[in-house]
Amino acid sequence: MNSKLNDKFATTMLTAALFIIALMYLFPIVWLLLSSLKPGNELFSYPLKIFPDNPTLDGYAYSWQTMEFIKYFINTLIVAVVTTVLTVLASASCGFALAKYNYKWLNAFLICMLATTMLPTEVIMNPTFSVILNLNLYDSLAGLVIPSISTATGIFMFRQYFMTVPNDLLESARIDGANEGKIFFQLMLPIAKPVAITLAIFSFQWRWNDYIWPLIVLSDPNKYTVQIALRSIVGADNIDWVLLLSSSIISLVPMIIIFIVFQRYIMDTGATSGIKG
Structure with a gap:
């Protein structure tokens, strides 16, 4: 009792x-x-x-008429979508190699990669910006995309997930004549769909809400992302609070839609059924 x-x-x-x-x-x-x-x-x-x-709702009408949301949404959407697709592919392929290939140097690579998560973002911004300048990517959307593709978090997520996939499954595919590319794209990547969608949601959110890096890289107002455009509302002497508040809510709408549509995949474990022995 x-x-x-x-x-x-x-x-x-x-x-x-x-x-x-x-x-x-x-x-x-x-x-x-x-x-x-x-x-x-x-x-x-x-x-x-x-x-x-x-x-x-006058504030929303005022905000939509004042801010060029379509332009900023398009810029941010390009950066977020391209970066997300490349991040998922890069993280999945690297995680697959770390989980299923037996090379001694891979463990050292994994440790070095995870060590980067202990570095504050501000520490690596200066060398990253130098690389962007040398590649003539300053003030371009590509300068936002390329440094954001590789993420230790995504690689580690895929690596841990692929570790649970039996090696016998891969050996069976190789015996059937499948090469490594076919195994990755037609077998491993579909199996890891829950992880891929989870990382895609996080990556899209990171890029949509990114502020510091676009502020450093972009100078052309026509290439501003949503967050930089919102920052431009804040003046040196005064702030149009009605515009700022309504614009902030409008900027959240795409992220809310993305989460509502894809949230069910985050905890989806159905894709793992039938592969654990």
């Missing part, structure tokens, strides 16, 4: 803690959304109110 009471108490406390943490994350987002529905004269009224007295 005491054991059941203890289990129920623990479950209740954990659930309560989960709700509290969820509210802590949701509150700033809800405040941002509700603030974007306020007219300018309500934003700094005292005392502050969470809910608008006179909710309006």
